[in-house]
Amino acid sequence: MPFMKFVKSLALPSEMLPPIIEEESHFDPETEHSAAKLGMWLFLATELLLFGGLFAAYAIFRAKYPEMFLEGSASLDVVLGTVNTVILIFSSYTVAIAVSAIQENRIRLVKWMLWITIICAAIFAVNKYFEYSYKISNGITPGTDIFYSIYYAATGVHMLHVFIGMAVLGVLLKKVNEGRYHKGNFTAIEIGGLYWHLVDLIWIYLFPLLYLA
Amino acid sequence: MVNSNTYKQYFNIWLLLMFLTVITVGAAQFDFGSLNIPIAMLIASIKAGVVALHFMHLKYEDGMTWIFATYPIFLLFLLIAFSATDIFTRVVN
Amino acid sequence: MSQSHSFDKSYLEDGTGFKSWFFTHDHKRLGVMYLWAIGIFFILAAIASFLIRFEHLTPGQTIVDAQTYNVLFTLHGAVMVFLFIVPGVAASFGNFLIPLMIGARDVIFPKLNLYSFWVYCAGAIIFLIALAAPADTGWTFYTPYSIDTGANVILVTFGVFVLGFSSILTGINFIVSIHKLRAPGLTWDRLPLFCWAAYATSLLQVLATPVVGITLLLLIGERYFGLGFFDPAKGGDPVLFQHFFWFYSHPAVYIMILPAMGIISEVIPVFSRKPIFGYKAIAYSSLAIALISFLVWGHHMFVSGQSKLINIIFSVITFAVAVPTAIKVFNWLWTMYKGSIELSAAMLYSLAFIFLFTIGGLTGLFLGALAADVHLHDTYFVVAHMHYVMIGGTVFGLFSAIHFWYPKMWGKMFDEFKAKIAFVLIFIGFNIVFFPQFILGTLGMPRRYFNYSPEFATLHQISTYGTWILGIGFIIMLYALLRPISNKAEANPYKSASLEWAMPSPPPTLNFEKIPTLTASTYDYGTKLEQEA
Known part of the structure; x- marks a missing residue:
């Protein structure tokens, strides 16, 4: 049965996969793997500090204008915010599974998990789109007051990261489909996963700060 | 792992x-x-x-990764602490 | 490109034509391209500064009108800072030297290295187009003027944002390379001091740049979407912009100077024939500078309306950052003590570095002192201090590196005599340009002003004449470097003990056919190396 053959081919051990021509490398794989992870953590540090400016602005203006922030956050839709939180945490869970599955050559599982993650990201984006358009149709723009400045700036920059994350996961998925990743070559998925977790981490803070303040 | x-x-x-x-x-x-x-x-x-x-497997990583993961939090704290000290101890005349 | 092929040809001969350079993963070629790029931007911004000085030859209008003058000093400051000195020594010599010094075949992420060069090129193009548009905010983009001005701000700040990306990626590459690719035996306490300095620089690039990134994004948002963070009319705080800006830009000062300090630490022991004095003190002081530099940004804001309490705190911590810097200076002096000093061109620039940087550093302490700063803030004293540190420090360090590693980089020898003449002119010219500016500043001449009172005319004129001597010096230096006297350089003409001199000049594409194992420090002068020779 061709279909079963196809399914089986997804779970072949790495030595039986078609040979992949790798980029010429001057370093041993173990060094490259640990280096890529260290480099990614450094990059995550820069991302954290990129959002740091927004968190600092939040801290200062919230202390300066407490009523404005209470009023502003009361006007945001907690249900939509909670749904988006659940979606992002779930997508973090699926990416974590994908990273482990690729190390066992469970290619089909990896594909499923990457697909689910991308779909979660898309749902998150759609929810955010409704949220923005509802606010803007009510005449609330980034210039309305400082709270909405922070709301739009922080969620906007975060949204940008969601889109970049979707693109990264999409490229990974494409390469998984091409059979480029397996037990012996999974670094890209691992660091792509780290990036996606960061998107989740930032939201974990933004959610209570903006919606529940 | x-x-x-x-x-x-x-x-x-x-x-x-x-x-x-x-x-x-x-x-x-x-x-x-x-x-x-x-x-x-x-x-x-x-x-x-x-x-x-x-999820990010930080518990398996070495000390250097821990430093790079936590140091920015300290810097963020500095950024907030110093600029807030300015803004809330300013005397406008 | 087969492996063996990459060891019997030098990196300069391994492929010709535009594509072999612009798509290369070779850290040495990327370093050379950065060097050309920063050199061109240096000349561009220097021409702007010559015009600025020429304008000041007489009070009132001399050659350009006030608006053009504003555009010129914005161009000078912005290009010098963002295109020349921030990538500067780290991107050019950092790329060229780090893998050679740590005994690796390339940086750890060669492809990323190429991308960050491309990002740098893209950022530079955006930035230059934007500056020509023109921009008139100065290089600091202070709000609220930058929110209100009719001139171009969005594109300039976007250019800086893109350049920041390049800086971050290069920094990540260097940090991870130094962690993961050191050759066997090259322990942290044998690591060349240039690598220590580059490591500290990279830490700053990685950790400080994102803050200015978000600040500039927010500034774009203020102009484009009407965000209110820095706009007092909307309840925002314009001084908060300065906090965010200097949270990056003060550490950025050390991004500029630290690699130059690393170069001095390499050049001085070679031409003193003595092991470096206080290796650990110099190495750790680089890290100390990287850590403390995050704590002092408020000393740029003493007269911004910042609170008195935070002024005092920042002033006190500012004095602390002078300590690791002074540690370096004393260790360099002790390295030379009783050494057999050879006054080569590279050594002369290094000696000048110590002299000029000390003047720049000590006047920096005047400015860090709260009471003195209220008088001197935004005067020519600041201009003079900054140029003593940036030219006397970073540019002299860069020139020292260009002369010192010239044989290694190009496989050729330049004319020492011409280079020394150039040095003398540059050294004298530089001091004539900038020393009078200290006096102008204490007399109260404000910086960035188009016009000045007639009583300042003499000092302004002396300063302008100095730029002509300086300019002639630059031209002679360029001539000496572009017209080599020999096309065959030895592997180690200066008898350095560092790893990059252990391979042919210029090195082969993949550097080391066999990764070396180190058994001793790279600063063993006057001992083992001398006996072998």
């Missing part, structure tokens, strides 16, 4: 995160006064810590 327990563990972590999300939303329904933000941040930090340790 990966064994049959891994996926079960991820599932448990996910349940824990869901539980903490419920607590986040639940805690926001009560007014603790000036403690509102610290409590919300404490819960968020527990969640972030769980994600970092288990």
